[in-house]
Amino acid sequence: xxxxxxxxxxxxxxxxxxxxxxxxxxxxxxxxxxxxxxxxxxxxxxxxxxxxxxxxxxxxxxxxxxxxxxxxxxxxxxxxxxxxxxxxxxxxxxxxxxxxxxxxxxxxxxxxxxxxxxxxxxxxxxxxxxxxxxxxxxxxxxxxxxxxxxxxxxxxxxxxxxxxxxxxxxxxxxxxxxxxxxxxxxxxxxxxxxxxxxxxxxxxxxxxxxxxxxxxxxxxxxxxxxxxxxxxxxxxxxxxxxxxxxxxxxxxxxxxxxxxxxxxxxxxxxxxxxxxxxxxxxxxxxxxxxxxxxxxxxxxxxxxxxxxxxxxxxxxxxxxxxxxxxxxxxxxxxxxxxxxxxxxxxxxxxxxxxxx
Numbered sequence: 001x002x003x004x005x006x007x008x009x010x011x012x013x014x015x016x017x018x019x020x021x022x023x024x025x026x027x028x029x030x031x032x033x034x035x036x037x038x039x040x041x042x043x044x045x046x047x048x049x050x051x052x053x054x055x056x057x058x059x060x061x062x063x064x065x066x067x068x069x070x071x072x073x074x075x076x077x078x079x080x081x082x083x084x085x086x087x088x089x090x091x092x093x094x095x096x097x098x099x100x101x102x103x104x105x106x107x108x109x110x111x112x113x114x115x116x117x118x119x120x121x122x123x124x125x126x127x128x129x130x131x132x133x134x135x136x137x138x139x140x141x142x143x144x145x146x147x148x149x150x151x152x153x154x155x156x157x158x159x160x161x162x163x164x165x166x167x168x169x170x171x172x173x174x175x176x177x178x179x180x181x182x183x184x185x186x187x188x189x190x191x192x193x194x195x196x197x198x199x200x201x202x203x204x205x206x207x208x209x210x211x212x213x214x215x216x217x218x219x220x221x222x223x224x225x226x227x228x229x230x231x232x233x234x235x236x237x238x239x240x241x242x243x244x245x246x247x248x249x250x251x252x253x254x255x256x257x258x259x260x261x262x263x264x265x266x267x268x269x270x271x272x273x274x275x276x277x278x279x280x281x282x283x284x285x286x287x288x289x290x291x292x293x294x295x296x297x298x299x300x301x302x303x304x305x306x307x308x309x310x311x312x313x314x315x316x317x318x319x320x321x322x323x324x325x326x327x328x329x330x331x332x333x334x335x336x337x338x339x340x341x342x343x344x345x346x347x348x349x350x351x352x353x354x355x356x
Contacts, residue, residue, distance in 0.1 A: 001346065004115065005338040006053065006072045008107040011036060013049050016335040017062055021343070025060050026335065029053070042102050043095070046110045053115065070116040070123075071342040073334065074130025075106030079152065082133040082160050082198065083353045084345035087113045087125045091355040105131070126352070128341035129156040131205070135197040140292075152198070153205040155183035155304070159191050159198065161337035162303045162329045164344075177298045180289045180324070182282060182316075184306035185332060186255060187243075188212040190285040192292040200292045202285065207242045210281035213255040213306070216246025217281060248274065257306045264311070279312055283319035290323045297324040304332050 007014040011033070017025040029052055031045075039045050057064065074085070077094040085091060087109050095106045109127045116125035133156035141149045159181045167174040179193040188211075189204035202209030202218075211217035228238055241250070249255050251274040252263075263271035290297050300320055302313050307330040317326040344350045 001068050001343060002066055003069045003071060003339050003342060004057075004067045004112075005335045005342075006070070006108055006111050006115070007334050007338065008049065008073060008104045008111065010104045013053065013107075013111075014335060015053055015056065016339065017057075017060075017067070018339045018343075021339070023335070025057075025062060027056050027060070029056060042104055043106060043110065045104075046107050046114065049107060050111055050114050053111065054118070064115075064119045067119055069342055069346055070112045070119070070125045071338045072108030072110070072112030072125065072127055073105045073157070073338065074109060074127035074132075076103045076132055077106075077130060077355070079132050079134030080130070080355065081135055081353070082129050082156055082196075084129075084341050084350055085127050085353045085355050087116075087127060088355055091127070094355075126342045126345070128338050129160045131156055133160070133198065135199060136201070137199045140200040150208075151203055152201055153203050154189035154191060154198070154201045155185065155187070155204060155332070156198070157334055157337050157341075158183055158303055158332045159189065159193075159201075161333075161340060162301055163193050164340070165329065166299060166301055166327060178293045178296050179299055179301055180286050180293070180297055181301045181303065182286065183332070184212075184257075184282070184302060184304035184312070186212060186214045188215070188217075188278075188282060188304075188306075190282065190289055192289040194293060200289060205243070207246060210285055211247040211278055213248045213257050214246060215243050216241065216250065248278070257309060257312070261309050261311060275312065276315060279315035280319070283316050286316070286320045286323065290320075295323075300324050300326045301329060302326065303329045305330070307331070 003018045005016045011031050013029045015027055016023055075095050095109045112125035116123040131153055134152040136152050143150045163179050163181055164174050167177055175196040181191050181193055183189045187204040189202055191198040191201035207215040208218055248260055252260055252271060260271050260275050264275050286300055307313055307328055313328050345352050
């Protein structure tokens with residue numbers, strides 16, 4: 001099976017072609033500021049990006065007729081259960097609708113659909129585990145303030161992919177495991193997985209949970225309200241302080257966990273305190289999720305780009321190993337996650353869902 005995976009970012013489009021899980025071609029296409037800024041809406045970029053994708057495939061000697069399946073990164077659609085979704089008219093309409101939220105990832109499904117149509121009219125295309133995957137239990141939605149319910153926005157693609165990988169490597173069904181999966185990246189999310197559902201997870205987009213390289217994490221709410229009304233910051237400035245200028249950026253002036261780790265190893269005591277603080281907060285959330293799973297945890301899985309740092313993972317493991325074995329799958333291979341998801345769905349090992 002030859003699969004084309006498409007993953008659009010704000011200034012780039014990454015494409016990969018897989019033959020039976022082997023990556024035979026990958027290209028990270030960069031888009032200039034002029035190209036991006038020439039469009040009023042993000043979704044209007046799809047024709048330009050499609051043209052460039054087709055050109056790159058042609059230059060690589062990969063004919064469209066050789067591609068069996070096309071899959072794109074899912075976007076900010078309405079909350080849905082995790083899994084593989086066939087791109088239908090309802091999904092396309094919601095991907096193109098920018099009335100509420102807009103993000104470059106919405107282009108993934110649109111590009112997948114258009115390129116599948118170019119290969120063969122009526123050919124199916126798919127998305128896998130978008131960030132809006134929502135499988136929360138009703139009790140997990142309660143925040144203490146009815147006007148602000150807890151919502152599910154997290155690194156669903158990577159969390160689900162490594163959970164399934166852990167299950168496959170051990171010959172166990174994902175549905176039969178209780179896992180705590182931690183994505184360590186620019187944002188950090190800690191999810192409780194049971195019966196193949198993420199029944200509780202922090203909102204990684206808006207900064208809930210542990211502080212991270214770029215996000216402030218959960219804050220003392222009264223002091224936050226006081227700061228918001230202090231007159232020092234506009235609404236937009238406060239949003240940036242919460243997501244983008246929080247966490248390691250706020251304390252140490254950098255969002256690079258790698259640079260912070262190097263400072264720690266060079267003897268920088270302030271950097272060590274802040275970095276250990278991030279591990280400390282991650283560990284506390286792992287402990288919280290262990291109570292969600294009532295102490296029945298098969299494994300704690302650490303993943304994401306920051307999971308390459310063995311020192312940070314060791315700090316976390318020292319605090320949570322009493323709960324369950326800690327397994328590390330470093331990196332965030334989104335292309336492989338897209339390919340594996342749609343591969344096993346097309347093979348009949350996972351359900352293909354219909355978006356409504």
